[in-house]
Amino acid sequence: MARKSRWNPQVIEQPSPVLIDTWIYGRISSDQEKNADSVDNQIALATEYIATKPDLVLRGAFRDDGYSGTRFDRPDYIKMVAGIVSGEVRCVVVKDLSRLGRDYIEVGELLFKTFVQYDVRFISINDYYDSADEDARRKRLIILFKNLVNHMYSRNTGKQVRSAYASKQRRGEPIGNKPPYGYVYEGKGAARKLVIEPQGAEIVRLMFNMRAEGKSIHEITCCMNRNKIPSPCNHYYNLGLSKNDKYAVWRPWDGTTIRREILQNEVYIGNLALGKTEVRDGKNHRKPREEWIIHPNNHPAIVDRASFDTVQQLLAEASERYKKHGNHFEENIFAGKVFCSCCGRAAVRSIQRRKTVADKFDYYCTNCHAELRHALGKGKIARFPLEAMEKIIYTELRTRIDTCLDMGSLLDQVSRSETFTANRTMFLTERRRLEQALVQAEDLLSSAYIDHLFDVLDTREFELARTKFESDRNAAEAALEHNRQELDRCGLDDIRKNECLMACRRFADFDRLDRGIVAALVKRIEITPMCREISVELAFRDGFAELERLVSERGAMANVG
Numbered sequence: 001m002a003r004k005s006r007w008n009p010q011v012i013e014q015p016s017p018v019l020i021d022t023w024i025y026g027r028i029s030s031d032q033e034k035n036a037d038s039v040d041n042q043i044a045l046a047t048e049y050i051a052t053k054p055d056l057v058l059r060g061a062f063r064d065d066g067y068s069g070t071r072f073d074r075p076d077y078i079k080m081v082a083g084i085v086s087g088e089v090r091c092v093v094v095k096d097l098s099r100l101g102r103d104y105i106e107v108g109e110l111l112f113k114t115f116v117q118y119d120v121r122f123i124s125i126n127d128y129y130d131s132a133d134e135d136a137r138r139k140r141l142i143i144l145f146k147n148l149v150n151h152m153y154s155r156n157t158g159k160q161v162r163s164a165y166a167s168k169q170r171r172g173e174p175i176g177n178k179p180p181y182g183y184v185y186e187g188k189g190a191a192r193k194l195v196i197e198p199q200g201a202e203i204v205r206l207m208f209n210m211r212a213e214g215k216s217i218h219e220i221t222c223c224m225n226r227n228k229i230p231s232p233c234n235h236y237y238n239l240g241l242s243k244n245d246k247y248a249v250w251r252p253w254d255g256t257t258i259r260r261e262i263l264q265n266e267v268y269i270g271n272l273a274l275g276k277t278e279v280r281d282g283k284n285h286r287k288p289r290e291e292w293i294i295h296p297n298n299h300p301a302i303v304d305r306a307s308f309d310t311v312q313q314l315l316a317e318a319s320e321r322y323k324k325h326g327n328h329f330e331e332n333i334f335a336g337k338v339f340c341s342c343c344g345r346a347a348v349r350s351i352q353r354r355k356t357v358a359d360k361f362d363y364y365c366t367n368c369h370a371e372l373r374h375a376l377g378k379g380k381i382a383r384f385p386l387e388a389m390e391k392i393i394y395t396e397l398r399t400r401i402d403t404c405l406d407m408g409s410l411l412d413q414v415s416r417s418e419t420f421t422a423n424r425t426m427f428l429t430e431r432r433r434l435e436q437a438l439v440q441a442e443d444l445l446s447s448a449y450i451d452h453l454f455d456v457l458d459t460r461e462f463e464l465a466r467t468k469f470e471s472d473r474n475a476a477e478a479a480l481e482h483n484r485q486e487l488d489r490c491g492l493d494d495i496r497k498n499e500c501l502m503a504c505r506r507f508a509d510f511d512r513l514d515r516g517i518v519a520a521l522v523k524r525i526e527i528t529p530m531c532r533e534i535s536v537e538l539a540f541r542d543g544f545a546e547l548e549r550l551v552s553e554r555g556a557m558a559n560v561g
């Protein structure tokens with residue numbers, strides 16, 4: 001029987017995969033995080049993942065419950081590293097990189113050195129990172145950046161959007177040019193002048209009289225509200241100066257308006273003060289009185305000078321008493337930073353004196369409280385406790401500072417990395433070459449001109465030479481500009497100059513809030529009228545955005561390198 005020649009492929013047996021001893025690492029830092037991301041959840045997720053990988057054998061889990069990612073003396077973390085060194089742990093699986101730690105430098109060491117040195121496979125599920133993948137080497141740095149960026153975004157975005165919205169609302173308020181209470185405008189443009197509006201003027205006089213007789217601002221406010229005297233917004237509506245129908249309904253007075261806008265306003269003795277405020281950092285600030293421009297006897301007075309002075313005297317004394325009384329007040333670390341999210345006015349700090357325990361401080365908006373009380377009927381309306389505010393601001397600042405410090409050291413590290421150092425050397429060499437080319441083009445241009453002067457070159461030849469050398473010179477200048485930008489991108493300058501980072505580094509070790517850190521790092525705090533919510537806008541928003549940009553940009557560059 002003829003042998004049939006047949007193609008006899010060598011049977012390649014599917015080699016049974018080398019099984020790798022795999023461990024899960026789970027960590028959670030605090031109770032707050034617990035609900036969303038418990039260690040059990042992390043381990044369940046990783047177990048499911050491992051089940052889909054035929055070459056991984058689950059040997060166990062390390063779990064650090066209640067340990068911050070910034071510490072590396074976590075018990076199970078130490079066990080894990082020991083397991084890696086002894087060869088027992090061949091593969092580590094985490095839910096995401098931040099489980100390993102929040103110190104990105106330390107985690108980088110682990111990723112780049114320890115895992116590599118001991119040939120340990122590392123998988124971060126949510127980062128789609130598996131060190132056994134072919135492009136893993138390239139992806140190492142980028143996942144570090146990704147985690148950092150994600151971490152920052154998740155912490156910050158919500159708040160910034162909310163505060164931007166709030167400030168738009170404030171800007172959107174109709175800012176009519178309304179006359180002071182008790183006056184109306186007559187005439188237009190430069191001829192416009194203030195004339196007395198009798199009804200309003202009567203109210204103004206009444207207030208001055210009451211205060212001069214020793215009634216307090218509080219008593220005056222109550223009296224106005226009891227008698228349903230039109231407050232400024234109702235008054236303007238009644239006069240047809242405000243078209244918003246919500247002001248058709250009577251709204252209560254608040255003490256600040258009575259004190260600041262009526263009793264302390266020298267418009268009522270006939271003086272017109274201009275330039276009382278200035279816009280700084282996009283906000284209105286009240287300037288000291290010496291800087292105002294005052295036009296005396298500009299219009300008819302409602303109150304005589306003597307009564308006005310008496311009232312000022314009484315107000316000053318009351319304020320002095322308040323300050324003295326306040327000697328044992330705690331320092332107001334949030335002074336000038338807390339505002340109402342509804343009306344935009346400064347929120348007031350109040351004190352509840354208590355005999356046996358420490359006094360309690362709260363914040364609330366006097367203006368909105370008056371309205372709320374009126375709308376809801378009498379009753380206790382919440383105030384925002386100082387203690388809670390301090391906790392929230394502390395956490396915000398700690399997070400901001402930690403994030404910035406992380407970004408700063410990561411950027412430093414990347415900028416000193418081989419890729420960047422090599423790039424820098426390359427661009428510096430390039431710069432020297434371009435500078436020489438520039439000098440040369442200019443030399444040639446001037447010698448062509450001299451040659452032309454001495455008739456060595458005729459006009460046509462000179463024009464030709466000039467065109468060429470000028471275009472050489474322009475090309476060198478453009479290339480130098482580009483080179484400068486490239487050098488900036490791989491230098492340390494914009495990191496060192498970043499004011500957000502500088503400020504955060506200055507307060508790196510802060511452990512309690514004080515006036516200094518709040519003044520430097522908090523821009524604005526807003527509480528809602530019902531005091532249920534708070535939003536915080538931190539300072540150096542641009543500097544922080546710049547840092548984020550640098551992190552993404554350099555992360556991308558490091559990845560390319």
Ligand SMILES: [Zn+2]
Pocket residue numbers: 340341342343344345365366367368369529
């Ligand atoms: Zn308010």
